[in-house]
Amino acid sequence: MSRLCKKQPSVCTSDPLTDGEVCRKLAVLRQILTSCFGPHGRLKQVHNSVGGQVLTTSTSAVLLKALTLSHPVPKLLTASVLNHVSRFSDCGLFAGILSSGLLDHARGLTVEPSTVAGVYRRLLGLCTSYLRQGDCGCKVPVDFGSSHGLLALARAVVAGKPACMLTRGEAQHVSTQVVRAFLQTVPCSAPGTVCLGKTAIVTLEGRPVAETAVLPGLLVDMPETLCPADVERLGRTPLRLALFNVSLAGDLPEVGEGTLEVDWETSLEGAVLGQLLRLGEQVVRDGVRVFVCQRVVHPVLQQYLRKHGIIVVERLGISLLEPLIQVTGAQAVASFQTPVPVQSYGQLAGLDVQRCGPREMLHLLPAGDPACCTLLLCHRTETALNELKVACQSAEHVLRQTLKEPWALLGGGCMETHLSSYIRYQIRSDVSEAASELGCSRTDYLLAADGFCRSLDAVARALEHDGGERLVDLSYGHCWAVPVGMPPQAPWRDVLGSCECGLMPLKEDLEWTPLSTERLPFSPALPVATAANPLVLDSFPAKFSALQVAVETANLILELKYIVQDVN
The missing domain is CATH 3.50.7.10 (GroEL)
Structure with a gap:
């Protein structure tokens, strides 16, 4: 005999960001994403509570698909991020961390959420306009006449996934093979329509990574x-x-x-x-x-x-x-x-x-001479091989996108800190006009803008997982890492090498401040020369898209007035 249960009424939540349970769930999600971020990110093991396979990963596309979320707000955030940037490696984590950071700063303000969203949109336009400029200080051109830029982009993706379990030499070898495979898919100039070829990936478990190779056909x-x-x-x-x-x-x-x-x-x-x-x-x-x-x-x-x-x-x-x-x-x-x-x-x-x-x-x-080849991908274990395959597919996609826009963004957190420094300086010159257009006070505008910049800085700080300090120089706006375990009284100049992207060497006239502290606005200068160190680069199209997705997702959630949940 079946039992009939009375249908429960739907649960309606107004102003979800003022609800403590919603904020707690967002904070947990942000912690998960932040702890996976960057080449030294921690691995995540995802396991269904009723049993099944244990998934080990730190790749955003794999992690976000595996997470089972019950509340609409974190579910909306992850779905927006995954739908837009799942084919890029760390950009899903970047967008998720930035988006949740923007929401966290907005929650602590007494400013109307719609006003905060308006400020975020305006500053996003400022960011995208600056990134499109030819003299943008946080991007570099990619020269297809040399393999250095392509290798740096591929290496950033492959070496940035700790679950791939690669040594430095293995990461360099796989990155080289990915670039070789990509170049074989670029057809020679010919009359008529030219289309890119394909790279087929064949995985081989139980073999050394050094046996990874590119084969024709x-x-x-x-x-x-x-x-x-x-x-x-x-x-x-x-x-x-x-x-x-x-x-x-x-x-x-x-x-x-x-x-x-x-x-x-x-x-x-x-x-x-x-x-x-x-x-x-x-x-x-x-x-x-x-x-x-x-x-x-x-x-x-x-x-x-x-x-x-x-x-x-x-x-x-x-x-x-x-x-x-x-x-x-x-x-x-x-x-x-x-x-x-x-x-x-x-x-x-x-x-x-x-x-x-x-x-x-x-x-x-x-x-x-068709523009097709096979990448024979080898690794010692199944888990690492699966993660490496996803990373190689993402690296190939990054290289293909670079053909359309031959630029790369500075990695290691330098793009975020430089962009944050640029925005802090620019908003001081148009605060009255911007506040008037948005219908808010100067104070509200500056508070929301400060939260936007702090969220960018927080993405750069998220790359540190061992308790070390992250600094920003007050000339170029680049990110610098202080080694863990440095004596408290030791001068920073004595322990710093180059900035995290490798572009800026140590200079006598540089001054620093921790990313977690206030700093006076300054106009970040353009670097005059490229350092001899190999650069750490990120995909320009990927980061550009992820920045837009992060702000748009945060604004969408900020402007939610009600959430209605069917609990039956």
Whole structure:
């Protein structure tokens, strides 16, 4: 006998940022994100309370997807961040920390939330306008005639994820391979439309990271019925390839478009199998040597093709479909009920067997010079390998975005402290005009603007996880780290090396102040020369987007008046 429970009324919360429980949940979320931030961030293990797999990560895209949030406010914050910046490495954490910091500072003010949101929007416009300027002091050009800038960008992503468990040398090696793979996907100048190629990532668990390499063409799993001797027999000679993206398993629901003629004495299954065999007869007549299907191939068709010396690769998967099209020039055939057009066949330069540790893989050698390659990614453990794959995909995306906008932002917290210093100086000159436009007092405007700048400084301070001090110089606005364990009375000048991004060396005329203290506004100067140290760089498009997402998300939450929750 079932029990009927009375339906509970929905819970309505007005002005959610004044609710202590909401603020506590936001504070916990901010602590989670902050503790993962940067190359020295702490790992997070996410485990469902009812059991299941334990997830170890510090990558924002993985972490935010794994978090189960019940309250609408933190859920809205993480969803906004994840939807916009999930393909970039630390930018999800950057946006989450900045957004929650802006909300925290707004909560402590007596200023109307709508006024604070208006100030934040105005200052966001000031930030984006400055970052777009050619003489912006916190960005540097990326020269595609040299690999240094590209390597710095890739290294910042790969080395910035502690769950990848890489030594410095391993991080440099993987970063180099990622850049090599990216450069192979950039086609040479040619008439007509030019499009970027693809990098297929194949992971190999249990092998040293040093075996990570870039190979031309594609690696696919070796079919169980294929012997290396069969591949060697074909050798490195031009081979015709047929590619299908429809199931060839003979299942009736998978017949798809087209007409299937069925004799009254023949079963449907027999008619489908007969059509598949007619397809096999055609590809044999057309001289096909490699038969590839994204999905499953019927065993009878496989046997027929192998009998005629054709290599069959099934279950290719959707991720390798487009790279294979680019490598071979083939057109994916979506039906088996009509003859295969001759122009849909592709071409391979040959086949090879690649031995990757204990695995044997079929190496599809490209004909010509296609902008496609395979990144063979090796690591010792499954957890580290999964994290490294995400980092490499993010690094490749960063490099692709840099093609559109060849700039990089200074990393290590220097972009945030320089931008904060610039805003503090600029708002003093237009405070009366800005307050008048927003309909607030000068004091309210300055209080909200101070919270905006403090939130940027807090992102730079979040890079320190061992209790050390973070400083800002009063000339260039760069971020400097004081080593942990320094004697209290030791002068900063005696323990500092260069700024965190590596651009500014130690100078005699520099003065510093802790990021956690008040500082007088100053106009940050532009650096006159680049230091000899390798620069720590961040993606310009990624950070630019994350800054906008952080402010827009904070403003959206600030302007929430009511939250209605169905508790049934």
